[in-house]
Amino acid sequence: MSSQWNVYESFQALLQAGPYHLALEGVLVMCIIWLFTAKKQPSKLIRLTKKEEEELIAEWMPEPLVPNPPKEDHPALHTRTIYGKPGRYLDLGTGEKLLNLGTHSYLNLGERPEVEEAALECLHKYGVGSCGPRGFYGTTEVHLKLEDRLAVFFNCEKAVLYSYGFSTSASAIPAYSKSGDVIYADEMVNFALQRGLQASRSRIVYFRHNDVEHLRELLEEQSRLDKKDPKKANATRKFMVVESIYINTGMMCPLPELVKLRQKYKLRLFIDESVTFGTLGPNCRGITDHYNIPMKEVDMIMANLESSAASSGGFCVGTEFVIEHQRLSGLGYCFSASLPPMLAAASIKVLDILESEGCELVVVLQDKCRQIQEVLSKLSSKLEVSGEDISPVKHLRLRESTGDREADENILRKIVEKAESHGLALTLASYLWEKEASPPLPSIRITVNKDLTTEEIQKVGEAIQKAVMEVME
């Protein structure tokens, strides 16, 4: 179409251009030359002399690595040691065995011989450690089998296995939520979830504990802002993070209302089921089973295997679309060694037990939870119990606080010590007060064990009553 311009014709065109055109071009060329040759502005940075630099460095005095080391009598430096095998009864070296109400072994499956057998069988085949992350020959058949079984147990497509319970929540959330996204979280979520929220760099909006109305208000406000700026809204993902039973309070989340909010405001729902794995629901499938909500309403369920599953590690279950992403983006999955195979084998056996006897175990456990709740609520007027009837985790708090958190903790600690002499092993719920988003009140965390007998439950009530009287009256 266009014939080639040759140099002669270009020159002709230049001469034929009007003078104004040429003048404008000339001015532009001068501007470009000036930009390249003009002297730079002198830098505003003050340059120090070598002597001044050396002086500054010599003067700088760092504080010690640990500026305020804890005193020698700090209670954390004198934690109780457990001798022998922890189980329904604990040997704390005081002479007699104490009834265990402090460790998270709700179903007591760690004491079952078949679980131990399964772990030993795997030890004979694989040894202890897996010596590699999942990507580099740390994936054994056992891991794959456990992931498949977990997916089937929860009626989901896929599951991903982590080697530490804390890392599960802390790695799963930042894999999906990045800076620019919004996460609505209950203010009482556990510390591992809080670290995950912090690691994600998203905007975190806490709503009052179990207060669906407050959440609805916050979501309504956000949707008003979204209507004003739809382009930004279309690029912002929204998530909701809750726990099925909160380990810090023992209360259950109102899942049906949360699902309705999720559907209306287009959020993605992540639930942490560490406490309710195997302990809730008619088929012991957790909170979705309890409320009879189909799994497609929930985006991801996270849980750790360190409580009911008598093992170590954690997992996430969900659809393939959601879960497979963590195989490359979950930091605790990619950059860490895989779970020791013998612990995974123990979890597989636990799943076998839950699938065959789970329904009965849950009924028995919930009955015991109700009994303990009754006994604890009839206790001295100085203490109040918080937690659902059927929750295996309950908190005992001082009805009237002294006003000072440390003083409250000391009173509760003394109660725990006195209870030891009456045959109970209790524990003070430990928190990192400065780092918690909304620090809970000091409390004694009581965990219910499925194998408690009625006499033992009575004994619990009496022992705590005596301990309280000795300390507070």
Next chain:
Amino acid sequence: MVAHTELPAQVPHEKILNNKHFERCNNEKTPVNSAGGTKGKVHHQNGTTISTQNGYASPGYENSNVPNKKKIHQKEEECSIFVAFFTFLSYGVLLLVGHIKEFFSRATTKEKNREGYVPLYIGFESFYTRNVYRRIQDCWNRTICSVPGAEIDLMERYTPDYGWTMKLTGKIIKCINAGSYNYLGFAENKGPCHDAAEHTTKEVGITTSSPRMELGTLEIHRELEQLVIEFLGVEDAITFGMGFATNVLNLPSLLDPSCLVLSDEFNHASLILGLRLSGATVKVFRHNNSEDLEKKLREALICGHPRTHRPWKKAIIVVEGIYSMEGSICDLPNFVRIKKKYKTYLYVDEAHSIGALGPNGGGVVDYYGVDPKEVDIQMGTFTKSFGAAGGYIAGSKDLINHLRVTSHAQIYASSMSPPVAQQIITSMSIIMGKKGSGEGERRLNQLARNTKYFRRRVKYMGFIVYGNEDSPVVPVILYLPAVTA
């Protein structure tokens, strides 16, 4: 590394060692006794000799004109321009094909039941996964069905749909294991470690279900911590259930936003995440480059906090012992010198080097003969050389007491599983020589020999190998994605 190729005809062992292009390695390991070891001589290729302690050359600052046997600042060998061109071309073609494919049909993976939602994955990360990683993903996540020892049983996989899913065929391939982090071979299913772990499982169970602060401390944890103190020669130590979590959960309790951190370029993801969660100001220096470190440290100390210009409360240098992707060993003597000069603290992550370096298996601190008290915070993991799981931090009593009170893992995370702790105790006792009558020393010597031989042989075969000569982590660079798959 491709699992089961046949090695070409063996080059005689002596021919490699006598080849004048390679340094002669004359440090046959004689039994190490606690009374100071033997002194030998190492001959350099330029004809000088320097004396050694326990078979390793000391850093040699006293005779600085003698070239240091321990090469630290080696410039990595570069590939030919031909290879570089084709590597870039391969990636370019893959990305182009990916763009074209996605232009015509939207991403084939679709989310169900979530119409109208903001897409969960936006951006280059998922594009890369779908179009580049998917094609070569058979290299990773391979399944094994035996103990990860010297030989390993791999389960064969195939993909019916070009990499979207991988399925097992059921066939098992026996391979030589050059992929697991089993440096000293303690991942075994027979022998003292296995027996001790079995005994512990029966006596103590497999879980504690409680954090250390509450009811999760067993006798075995206390025993383990005592042993770690003895092994490393420190004042106190604390252990955790996971190595990754050790960094992520403890750096925030040591650092706060008024601290300065100088972190190596190639630090591990756990260190980076831990530093990010702590809120400290992080400055990155070039890999293993003490001049760059000094320059950046001086600048940062002089200018103070970038916004408020207040002086820093404290400064920490964070490095690793052996870098797992580069195979390089950190330049510890220089870092210690800088640390002392500028009054900063030093954090060394010995995940890969503990048990694998040094005449006594004490890691990079032992390798260079540095006093353990010079390194303020020594961190390591038990996953690699000890064949277990978990991590530790060792240092002064004040430091460890502080961690016992404020560490996130002590308060919220379950304690280490008892059989895992027992495995560490047994393997550490064997390395220290307390058990096994010389077995630990034999393993350490064998590892050092195997490392040297393997590295030389691979270089002789013409591969480009990164990292320090003594490092058991050997990155063999393949360049082209098609070659890796």
